[in-house]
Amino acid sequence: MTALAEIRDLSVRFISDGSKVAALKGISLDVVAGECLAIIGESGSGKSTLALAIAGLLPGSAKIEGSIDWFQGTTGEASAKAPPSALPGISPSRGEIELSSPPSPITGIVERAPAARLPISSLEGEMSGRTEGGVTERQPSTIGASRIPLPGRDIGFVFQDPSASLDPVMTIGKQIAEVAHTHLDLDWPQAYAKAKHLLQRVRLPYPGSAMRAFPHQLSGGQKQRVAIAAAIAAGPKLLIADEATSALDTIVQAEIVALIRQLVAEDGMTLLFISHDIALAAELAERIAVIRHGELVEIGMTAEIVTAPRHPYTRTLLEAHLGLDASPLLRRTPA
Amino acid sequence: MTLLAVSDLTKRYRRGGKTIAAVDGVSFAIESGETLALAGPSGSGKSTIARLVLRLVEPDAGTVQFDGDDFLALKGAALRARRARLQMVFQDPLAAFNPRATVARVLDDPLRIHAIASGAERPASIAALLERVGLTADLAPRAIHEISGGQRQRVAIARAIATNPSLIVLDEAVSALDVSVRGQILELLLDLQARERIAYLFISHDLGVVRAIAHRVVLLDAGRIAESGDARAVIDAPQSAIGKALVAAAPRLNSTRP
Known part of the structure; x- marks a missing residue:
């Protein structure tokens, strides 16, 4: 197990109506390179705050303590097929990063040494239940030069509501091409070609005409496919999906989950899957972390969490799940 | 006793020059004290049927009999009086x-x-x-x-x-709730039904919830009824293509779970 990120004693507080609200309290966990890690919790548990903290997208008003250490990965199989990225191995040819000092040679980075201690980027704006607001307000972080993972390039983020995360007046093609143009040093024709290829990869019907379409012309599931294409356009090492399927119906949800699973495997990405649905998390993830009231309740292999949960709260979540095999609540009395 | 009888209900919308039947010849009945679930994917017509039954929108064709009356013919004070017997709970109470x-x-x-x-x-x-x-x-x-x-x-x-009321239309009424809270609300609905013989038209995309609390289910696809019957029987062995797809797509905890 090689850690991609080590999170230690991470606490996040927000100021709300003059009082401090602790959103995360001393979270410590490792994100393993190449794994699918699910973070589950109910509303207000802090699971989205954790995702935003890892992505460096927390608003400037957030008070952050603790650390997130990023490691240069190995050249393990998980990352073998992956495009260049600053997480495990910086491509020195990429000049788009605003550097305050020249990039350190890639060979100089010792495996397992902390590659970067994350100065979690500051941005203005209030936190709300949905996380889209954070992104529109984001100020790019230039601190710490090249080795801090850059949201959009090194970390792809898929939000719950694609209508809110896609620009309503920009074509689908441009929104995806923009990511490739910004982060991959492609000229615009190359970036558009890449965008069309990505639309094929996320299996959007008629990718050619979809390039010229606007978000409102697509269904919810199609919009989420576009959002995923934009999230993976720069070849991120880490993909974060924050309730990315919660607004979709069951059938579309299953399709999007299958798509995410396939893309993560093909690109050797690490997946952080944020969800309120323990059954959905169990279908996708190798490990599950359960968060409640800003604290890590337990973390373990999916099979252990599902079959032998140690914490009573995890048991409560499992019992509350109404699967197709659950015993009915309805006592059959003649109507 | 049949409380609500919906027959050949049809509602068409015009979009971009094309006419789309959101609800297309749908018929079903609800008995007093019974829970009938309407389930189906997004756009299958579930919520449009709820709105038609509540007369929040008027149908293009079909009849709605409620408590023995032609509900679509009621006007003014008579409609208001009858509406007291027909209530609704939506997904987002804050809205x-x-x-x-x-x-x-x-x-x-x-x-x-x-x-x-x-x-x-x-x-x-x-x-x-x-x-x-x-x-x-x-x-x-x-x-x-x-x-x-x-x-x-x-x-x-x-x-x-x-x-x-004798009937409450519940349109995705538990979908936005945390699972622990959802269980309590479902128990509350069942208690109220047992005590006061209220019937529910329970609209949900979640077959697990439908199977847990509904007597009967109507599966909808593109505005039409794909199949209907006893909730557990239909969900345990769906016959229609949409029923099979909905069951296959439902997330499952590890099947090895004791």
Whole structure:
């Protein structure tokens, strides 16, 4: 197990109506390179705050303590097929990063040494239940030069509501091409070609005409496919999906989950899957972390969490799940 | 006794020069004290049927018989009186209520409008309603935006039962709730049904929830009924393509789980 990120004693507080609200309290966990890690919790548990903290997208008003250490990965199989990225191995040819000092040679980075201690980027704006607001307000972080993972390039983020995360007046093609143009040093024709290829990869019907379409012309599931294409356009090492399927119906949800699973495997990405649905998390993830009231309740292999949960709260979540095999609540009395 | 009988209900919308049948010749009936679930993917017509039954939109064709009356023919005072017997709970109570109103105000409205309790009686009636949905009377002065999502949905149910309805339309009423709260709200709905013989038209995309609480289910696809029958029988062995797809797509905990 090689850690991609080590999170230690991470606490996040927000100021709300003059009082401090602790959103995360001393979270410590490792994100393993190449794994699918699910973070589950109910509303207000802090699971989205954790995702935003890892992505460096927390608003400037957030008070952050603790650390997130990023490691240069190995050249393990998980990352073998992956495009260049600053997480495990910086491509020195990429000049788009605003550097305050020249990039350190890639060979100089010792495996397992902390590659970067994350100065979690500051941005203005209030936190709300949905996380889209954070992104529109984001100020790019230039601190710490090249080795801090850059949201959009090194970390792809898929939000719950694609209508809110896609620009309503920009074509689908441009929104995806923009990511490739910004982060991959492609000229615009190359970036558009890449965008069309990505639309094929996320299996959007008629990718050619979809390039010229606007978000409102697509269904919810199609919009989420576009959002995923934009999230993976720069070849991120880490993909974060924050309730990315919660607004979709069951059938579309299953399709999007299958798509995410396939893309993560093909690109050797690490997946952080944020969800309120323990059954959905169990279908996708190798490990599950359960968060409640800003604290890590337990973390373990999916099979252990599902079959032998140690914490009573995890048991409560499992019992509350109404699967197709659950015993009915309805006592059959003649109507 | 048949409480609600919907026959050949059709609603078409015009979009971009094309006519789309959101609901296309749908017929079903609900008995007193029964839960009938409408399930299907997005765009299958579930919520449009709810709106047609409530007469929030008017159908292009079809009939709705409620409590023995032609519900679509009712007008004015007769419609208002009959509406007291037909209530609704939506997915997001924060959107359904005035967020600045207090709990007491939200519950006072139906009692006053339908002349169920006099001004002097209403505080006691409100306290009694809160107790019937498992809340305490001290919640009455609180603002709707201050209380939790689960409490808010209980208040929405309290408002729905304030007029002693025989049918409540529940449109994704538990979909936005946390799973632990969802179980409590479902138990509350079942208790109310057992005590007061209220029928539910329960709209949900979640077959697990439908199977847990509904007597019968109607599966919809593109505005038409794909199949219907006993909820457990249909969901345990779906025959229609959409039924099979919905069951296959439902997330499952590890099947090796004891």
